[in-house]
Amino acid sequence: MGRAPCCEKMGLKRGPWTPEEDKILVAHIHSHGHSNWRALPKQAGESLRLTNASPPSSLSRRGVQGAQDPSLTSVFCAVFAGLLRCGKSCRLRWINYLRPDIKRGNFTDEEEQSIIQLHQLLGNRWSAIAARLPGRTDNEIKNVWHTHLKKRLDPSAQEQHQEAKKRKKPAAAARKREGKVKMRKLDALTAKAAPVLSSPERSVSSTLTESTSTASAAAEQHGNSGSSASASASVKEECFTSSEESEEFQIDESFWSETLSMPLDDINDVCMEPHDAFGKPAGADGGDMDYWLKVFMEGGGDDDDNNDGALDLPQV
DNA sequence: AACCCCGCCAACCGCGTAGAG
DNA sequence: CCTCTACGCGGTTGGCGGGGT
Numbered sequence: 001m002g003r004a005p006c007c008e009k010m011g012l013k014r015g016p017w018t019p020e021e022d023k024i025l026v027a028h029i030h031s032h033g034h035s036n037w038r039a040l041p042k043q044a045g046e047s048l049r050l051t052n053a054s055p056p057s058s059l060s061r062r063g064v065q066g067a068q069d070p071s072l073t074s075v076f077c078a079v080f081a082g083l084l085r086c087g088k089s090c091r092l093r094w095i096n097y098l099r100p101d102i103k104r105g106n107f108t109d110e111e112e113q114s115i116i117q118l119h120q121l122l123g124n125r126w127s128a129i130a131a132r133l134p135g136r137t138d139n140e141i142k143n144v145w146h147t148h149l150k151k152r153l154d155p156s157a158q159e160q161h162q163e164a165k166k167r168k169k170p171a172a173a174a175r176k177r178e179g180k181v182k183m184r185k186l187d188a189l190t191a192k193a194a195p196v197l198s199s200p201e202r203s204v205s206s207t208l209t210e211s212t213s214t215a216s217a218a219a220e221q222h223g224n225s226g227s228s229a230s231a232s233a234s235v236k237e238e239c240f241t242s243s244e245e246s247e248e249f250q251i252d253e254s255f256w257s258e259t260l261s262m263p264l265d266d267i268n269d270v271c272m273e274p275h276d277a278f279g280k281p282a283g284a285d286g287g288d289m290d291y292w293l294k295v296f297m298e299g300g301g302d303d304d305d306n307n308d309g310a311l312d313l314p315q316v
Numbered sequence: 317a318a319c320c321c322c323g324c325c326a327a328c329c330g331c332g333t334a335g336a337g
Numbered sequence: 338c339c340t341c342t343a344c345g346c347g348g349t350t351g352g353c354g355g356g357g358t
Binding site: 016037038088095124127139 | 343344346348351
Protein backbone atom coordinates (compact mmCIF):
# COMPACT_ATOMS: atom_id res chain seq x y z
CA MET A 1 0.00 0.00 0.00
CA GLY A 2 1.03 3.48 -0.69
CA ARG A 3 3.88 2.49 -2.80
CA ALA A 4 5.46 5.25 -4.72
CA PRO A 5 4.94 4.93 -8.40
CA CYS A 6 7.84 4.54 -10.65
CA CYS A 7 8.81 7.64 -12.50
CA GLU A 8 7.97 6.45 -15.95
CA LYS A 9 4.34 6.20 -15.07
CA MET A 10 4.25 9.87 -14.41
CA GLY A 11 6.23 10.76 -17.45
CA LEU A 12 9.16 11.72 -15.36
CA LYS A 13 12.66 11.45 -16.54
CA ARG A 14 14.65 8.34 -15.84
CA GLY A 15 18.14 7.20 -16.52
CA PRO A 16 21.42 8.93 -15.97
CA TRP A 17 21.43 12.33 -14.42
CA THR A 18 22.73 15.29 -16.31
CA PRO A 19 25.09 17.81 -14.75
CA GLU A 20 22.32 20.36 -14.87
CA GLU A 21 20.04 18.15 -12.88
CA ASP A 22 22.79 17.55 -10.40
CA LYS A 23 23.28 21.27 -10.00
CA ILE A 24 19.65 21.84 -9.39
CA LEU A 25 19.40 19.10 -6.88
CA VAL A 26 22.53 20.05 -5.00
CA ALA A 27 21.64 23.69 -4.95
CA HIS A 28 18.25 22.95 -3.58
CA ILE A 29 19.43 20.54 -0.95
CA HIS A 30 22.10 22.92 0.18
CA SER A 31 19.59 25.65 0.63
CA HIS A 32 16.59 23.75 1.86
CA GLY A 33 17.73 20.39 3.00
CA HIS A 34 15.90 17.26 2.05
CA SER A 35 13.25 16.81 4.62
CA ASN A 36 10.69 15.85 2.03
CA TRP A 37 12.04 13.96 -0.92
CA ARG A 38 8.70 13.67 -2.51
CA ALA A 39 8.20 17.39 -2.71
CA LEU A 40 11.79 18.17 -3.41
CA PRO A 41 11.77 18.11 -7.18
CA LYS A 42 8.97 20.58 -7.27
CA GLN A 43 10.55 22.80 -4.70
CA ALA A 44 13.81 22.62 -6.53
CA GLY A 45 12.08 23.75 -9.63
CA GLU A 46 10.52 26.61 -7.82
CA SER A 47 13.75 27.64 -6.28
CA LEU A 48 15.18 27.92 -9.70
CA ARG A 49 12.32 29.95 -10.94
CA LEU A 50 12.31 28.12 -14.17
CA THR A 51 8.95 29.46 -14.89
CA ASN A 52 8.83 28.75 -18.54
CA ALA A 53 6.83 25.70 -17.67
CA SER A 54 4.71 26.16 -14.69
CA PRO A 55 3.69 23.05 -12.90
CA PRO A 56 0.28 21.68 -13.52
CA SER A 57 -1.94 23.01 -10.85
CA SER A 58 -3.28 19.58 -10.15
CA LEU A 59 0.18 18.52 -9.23
CA SER A 60 1.92 21.53 -7.94
CA ARG A 61 0.66 21.46 -4.43
CA ARG A 62 -0.03 17.87 -3.98
CA GLY A 63 3.25 17.01 -2.49
CA VAL A 64 2.77 19.45 0.30
CA GLN A 65 -0.87 19.72 0.92
CA GLY A 66 -2.19 16.36 -0.05
CA ALA A 67 -4.36 15.03 -2.73
CA GLN A 68 -7.35 16.50 -4.33
CA ASP A 69 -7.43 14.51 -7.48
CA PRO A 70 -8.07 10.93 -6.46
CA SER A 71 -6.57 9.55 -9.59
CA LEU A 72 -3.29 11.13 -8.70
CA THR A 73 -3.41 10.87 -5.00
CA SER A 74 -0.91 8.15 -4.57
CA VAL A 75 1.13 8.88 -7.57
CA PHE A 76 2.29 12.33 -6.93
CA CYS A 77 5.65 13.05 -8.25
CA ALA A 78 6.47 16.63 -8.72
CA VAL A 79 6.74 17.61 -12.31
CA PHE A 80 8.53 20.74 -13.07
CA ALA A 81 10.79 22.16 -15.62
CA GLY A 82 13.77 22.22 -13.30
CA LEU A 83 13.80 18.67 -12.13
CA LEU A 84 11.72 16.12 -13.91
CA ARG A 85 12.56 13.46 -11.43
CA CYS A 86 10.64 11.72 -8.76
CA GLY A 87 11.67 12.19 -5.19
CA LYS A 88 12.90 8.68 -4.98
CA SER A 89 15.28 9.24 -7.80
CA CYS A 90 16.47 12.48 -6.22
CA ARG A 91 17.14 10.75 -2.97
CA LEU A 92 19.12 8.00 -4.65
CA ARG A 93 21.15 10.44 -6.63
CA TRP A 94 21.98 12.47 -3.59
CA ILE A 95 22.81 9.56 -1.38
CA ASN A 96 24.82 7.61 -3.88
CA TYR A 97 26.56 10.31 -5.79
CA LEU A 98 26.11 13.92 -4.84
CA ARG A 99 26.61 13.89 -1.12
CA PRO A 100 29.75 15.86 -0.44
CA ASP A 101 31.21 13.38 1.96
CA ILE A 102 31.20 10.55 -0.49
CA LYS A 103 34.55 9.02 -1.11
CA ARG A 104 35.21 8.20 -4.71
CA GLY A 105 37.58 5.74 -6.19
CA ASN A 106 38.73 2.25 -5.51
CA PHE A 107 38.32 0.57 -2.21
CA THR A 108 41.46 0.15 -0.18
CA ASP A 109 42.47 -3.16 1.25
CA GLU A 110 41.43 -1.95 4.64
CA GLU A 111 38.02 -1.07 3.40
CA GLU A 112 37.65 -4.38 1.66
CA GLN A 113 38.64 -6.23 4.76
CA SER A 114 36.16 -4.21 6.73
CA ILE A 115 33.43 -5.05 4.30
CA ILE A 116 34.24 -8.72 4.45
CA GLN A 117 34.21 -8.77 8.21
CA LEU A 118 31.12 -6.66 8.47
CA HIS A 119 29.37 -8.81 5.97
CA GLN A 120 30.09 -11.82 8.11
CA LEU A 121 28.53 -10.03 11.02
CA LEU A 122 25.67 -8.25 9.38
CA GLY A 123 24.92 -10.15 6.24
CA ASN A 124 23.48 -8.30 3.31
CA ARG A 125 22.54 -5.27 5.29
CA TRP A 126 24.47 -2.92 3.14
CA SER A 127 23.27 0.22 4.77
CA ALA A 128 24.52 -1.01 8.10
CA ILE A 129 27.83 -1.88 6.56
CA ALA A 130 28.01 1.44 4.82
CA ALA A 131 27.42 3.14 8.12
CA ARG A 132 30.71 1.71 9.31
CA LEU A 133 32.62 2.88 6.30
CA PRO A 134 32.71 6.64 6.17
CA GLY A 135 32.22 8.02 2.74
CA ARG A 136 31.00 4.81 1.20
CA THR A 137 27.45 4.20 0.15
CA ASP A 138 25.49 1.04 0.52
CA ASN A 139 25.10 0.84 -3.21
CA GLU A 140 28.79 1.10 -3.76
CA ILE A 141 29.55 -1.49 -1.13
CA LYS A 142 26.97 -3.78 -2.57
CA ASN A 143 28.51 -3.45 -5.99
CA VAL A 144 31.99 -4.10 -4.69
CA TRP A 145 30.81 -7.11 -2.82
CA HIS A 146 29.16 -8.66 -5.80
CA THR A 147 31.90 -7.83 -8.23
CA HIS A 148 35.03 -8.43 -6.18
CA LEU A 149 34.70 -9.66 -2.68
CA LYS A 150 32.19 -12.41 -3.12
CA LYS A 151 34.29 -13.98 -5.82
CA ARG A 152 37.35 -13.64 -3.72
CA LEU A 153 35.77 -15.43 -0.81
CA ASP A 154 34.01 -18.12 -2.71
CA PRO A 155 36.69 -20.68 -3.64
CA SER A 156 34.88 -22.14 -6.59
CA ALA A 157 34.02 -18.78 -7.92
CA GLN A 158 37.54 -17.70 -7.25
CA GLU A 159 38.94 -20.54 -9.30
CA GLN A 160 36.74 -19.68 -12.15
CA HIS A 161 37.74 -16.12 -11.82
CA GLN A 162 41.42 -16.97 -11.76
CA GLU A 163 41.11 -19.15 -14.79
CA ALA A 164 39.29 -16.48 -16.56
CA LYS A 165 42.00 -14.08 -15.64
CA LYS A 166 44.69 -16.41 -16.86
CA ARG A 167 43.05 -16.52 -20.16
CA LYS A 168 43.35 -12.85 -20.42
CA LYS A 169 46.44 -10.78 -20.21
CA PRO A 170 47.30 -10.52 -16.55
CA ALA A 171 48.44 -6.98 -16.83
CA ALA A 172 45.34 -5.99 -18.61
CA ALA A 173 43.17 -7.62 -16.04
CA ALA A 174 44.95 -5.91 -13.22
CA ARG A 175 44.82 -2.62 -14.93
CA LYS A 176 41.20 -3.03 -15.54
CA ARG A 177 40.40 -3.81 -11.95
CA GLU A 178 42.47 -1.09 -10.50
CA GLY A 179 42.24 1.66 -12.94
CA LYS A 180 38.88 1.46 -14.44
CA VAL A 181 36.79 3.67 -12.31
CA LYS A 182 33.83 5.50 -13.59
CA MET A 183 35.62 6.84 -16.57
CA ARG A 184 32.65 6.50 -18.73
CA LYS A 185 30.19 8.37 -16.65
CA LEU A 186 29.27 11.93 -17.09
CA ASP A 187 32.36 13.11 -15.36
CA ALA A 188 34.77 10.52 -16.61
CA LEU A 189 37.45 11.75 -14.35
CA THR A 190 36.54 11.00 -10.83
CA ALA A 191 38.69 8.41 -9.27
CA LYS A 192 42.09 7.67 -10.54
CA ALA A 193 43.39 5.54 -7.77
CA ALA A 194 42.76 4.35 -4.30
CA PRO A 195 41.48 6.83 -1.83
CA VAL A 196 42.49 6.97 1.73
CA LEU A 197 40.33 5.52 4.36
CA SER A 198 39.41 8.58 6.20
CA SER A 199 39.64 7.08 9.60
CA PRO A 200 40.80 3.52 9.55
CA GLU A 201 40.54 2.99 13.24
CA ARG A 202 36.92 3.92 13.22
CA SER A 203 35.96 1.90 10.29
CA VAL A 204 37.96 -1.18 11.01
CA SER A 205 38.42 -1.85 14.62
CA SER A 206 36.05 0.15 16.65
CA THR A 207 33.31 -0.18 14.16
CA LEU A 208 33.32 -3.89 14.33
CA THR A 209 32.58 -4.04 17.97
CA GLU A 210 30.02 -1.34 17.70
CA SER A 211 28.29 -3.00 14.86
CA THR A 212 27.95 -6.19 16.77
CA SER A 213 26.47 -4.43 19.67
CA THR A 214 24.03 -2.27 17.79
CA ALA A 215 23.01 -3.71 14.52
CA SER A 216 23.34 -7.35 15.22
CA ALA A 217 21.77 -6.95 18.58
CA ALA A 218 18.83 -5.38 16.94
CA ALA A 219 18.83 -8.13 14.40
CA GLU A 220 18.63 -10.70 17.11
CA GLN A 221 15.79 -8.87 18.69
CA HIS A 222 13.74 -8.68 15.60
CA GLY A 223 14.77 -11.72 13.77
CA ASN A 224 16.60 -11.78 10.52
CA SER A 225 13.99 -10.37 8.29
CA GLY A 226 12.52 -7.03 8.93
CA SER A 227 15.18 -6.07 11.32
CA SER A 228 16.90 -3.78 8.97
CA ALA A 229 14.86 -0.81 9.90
CA SER A 230 15.71 -0.75 13.53
CA ALA A 231 19.20 -1.92 13.02
CA SER A 232 20.01 0.53 10.36
CA ALA A 233 18.37 3.24 12.31
CA SER A 234 20.71 2.78 15.17
CA VAL A 235 23.67 2.57 12.93
CA LYS A 236 22.64 5.42 10.80
CA GLU A 237 23.00 7.89 13.55
CA GLU A 238 26.57 6.93 13.82
CA CYS A 239 26.88 7.22 10.14
CA PHE A 240 26.02 10.82 10.24
CA THR A 241 28.34 11.34 13.12
CA SER A 242 31.09 9.79 11.15
CA SER A 243 30.40 11.96 8.21
CA GLU A 244 30.43 15.03 10.27
CA GLU A 245 33.70 14.18 11.80
CA SER A 246 35.24 12.95 8.66
CA GLU A 247 38.27 14.93 7.80
CA GLU A 248 38.03 14.39 4.12
CA PHE A 249 35.23 15.32 1.87
CA GLN A 250 35.72 14.13 -1.60
CA ILE A 251 33.43 15.23 -4.31
CA ASP A 252 33.36 14.30 -7.86
CA GLU A 253 35.61 16.72 -9.60
CA SER A 254 33.77 17.05 -12.82
CA PHE A 255 30.61 17.84 -11.04
CA TRP A 256 32.21 20.72 -9.29
CA SER A 257 33.99 21.87 -12.34
CA GLU A 258 30.64 22.02 -13.97
CA THR A 259 29.26 23.78 -11.03
CA LEU A 260 32.10 26.24 -10.99
CA SER A 261 31.53 27.13 -14.57
CA MET A 262 27.91 27.70 -13.90
CA PRO A 263 26.82 31.23 -13.21
CA LEU A 264 25.73 31.13 -9.65
CA ASP A 265 23.13 33.74 -10.19
CA ASP A 266 21.30 31.30 -12.31
CA ILE A 267 20.63 29.25 -9.29
CA ASN A 268 18.26 31.77 -8.04
CA ASP A 269 20.75 33.70 -6.04
CA VAL A 270 20.13 30.77 -3.84
CA CYS A 271 20.58 32.09 -0.44
CA MET A 272 22.82 29.37 0.73
CA GLU A 273 21.63 29.19 4.17
CA PRO A 274 23.85 27.00 6.16
CA HIS A 275 20.86 24.87 6.30
CA ASP A 276 21.65 21.38 6.86
CA ALA A 277 21.63 19.18 3.91
CA PHE A 278 23.42 16.54 5.86
CA GLY A 279 21.76 16.80 9.16
CA LYS A 280 24.44 19.05 10.41
CA PRO A 281 23.89 21.91 12.69
CA ALA A 282 23.49 24.97 10.61
CA GLY A 283 26.45 27.17 10.15
CA ALA A 284 28.82 25.30 12.35
CA ASP A 285 30.76 23.58 9.64
CA GLY A 286 29.51 25.30 6.59
CA GLY A 287 27.13 23.24 4.53
CA ASP A 288 26.71 25.91 1.94
CA MET A 289 27.64 25.73 -1.64
CA ASP A 290 29.83 28.77 -1.49
CA TYR A 291 32.02 27.01 0.90
CA TRP A 292 32.42 24.01 -1.33
CA LEU A 293 33.01 26.11 -4.35
CA LYS A 294 35.68 27.96 -2.53
CA VAL A 295 37.22 24.77 -1.35
CA PHE A 296 37.43 23.41 -4.82
CA MET A 297 38.73 26.53 -6.32
CA GLU A 298 41.48 26.51 -3.79
CA GLY A 299 42.23 22.86 -3.84
CA GLY A 300 41.08 21.72 -7.23
CA GLY A 301 42.93 21.15 -10.44
CA ASP A 302 45.72 19.05 -9.08
CA ASP A 303 44.31 15.79 -10.16
CA ASP A 304 47.56 14.76 -11.71
CA ASP A 305 50.05 14.99 -8.96
CA ASN A 306 47.77 13.58 -6.39
CA ASN A 307 47.70 9.90 -6.76
CA ASP A 308 44.39 9.36 -5.24
CA GLY A 309 42.12 11.30 -7.49
CA ALA A 310 40.27 12.50 -4.48
CA LEU A 311 40.94 15.95 -3.42
CA ASP A 312 42.38 16.52 -0.03
CA LEU A 313 40.16 19.12 1.33
CA PRO A 314 40.85 21.38 4.19
CA GLN A 315 39.32 20.37 7.38
CA VAL A 316 35.82 21.54 7.79
C1' DA B 317 39.23 -2.65 -37.98
C1' DA B 318 35.23 -4.71 -36.49
C1' DC B 319 32.85 -7.42 -33.60
C1' DC B 320 32.00 -9.84 -29.29
C1' DC B 321 32.20 -10.65 -24.51
C1' DC B 322 32.52 -9.37 -19.90
C1' DG B 323 32.90 -6.49 -15.82
C1' DC B 324 31.47 -2.54 -13.54
C1' DC B 325 28.37 0.63 -11.63
C1' DA B 326 24.52 3.98 -11.62
C1' DA B 327 19.89 3.72 -11.46
C1' DC B 328 15.54 1.39 -11.04
C1' DC B 329 12.09 -1.64 -8.83
C1' DG B 330 9.38 -3.29 -5.34
C1' DC B 331 8.85 -4.51 -0.58
C1' DG B 332 8.70 -3.48 4.40
C1' DT B 333 7.81 -0.27 7.78
C1' DA B 334 7.29 4.06 10.47
C1' DG B 335 4.43 7.68 11.24
C1' DA B 336 0.59 10.78 10.51
C1' DG B 337 -4.29 11.45 10.17
C1' DC C 338 -7.32 0.54 15.00
C1' DC C 339 -7.19 1.31 10.20
C1' DT C 340 -5.70 3.60 6.08
C1' DC C 341 -2.58 6.11 3.55
C1' DT C 342 1.80 8.40 2.59
C1' DA C 343 6.55 8.62 2.36
C1' DC C 344 10.97 6.82 3.22
C1' DG C 345 14.69 3.49 3.30
C1' DC C 346 16.52 -0.73 2.02
C1' DG C 347 18.13 -4.72 -0.71
C1' DG C 348 17.85 -7.02 -5.10
C1' DT C 349 18.16 -6.50 -9.87
C1' DT C 350 18.90 -4.50 -14.35
C1' DG C 351 20.72 -2.09 -18.29
C1' DG C 352 24.11 0.55 -20.52
C1' DC C 353 28.73 1.65 -21.23
C1' DG C 354 33.59 0.94 -21.88
C1' DG C 355 37.60 -1.90 -22.24
C1' DG C 356 39.91 -5.95 -23.58
C1' DG C 357 40.05 -10.04 -26.39
C1' DT C 358 39.49 -12.43 -30.73
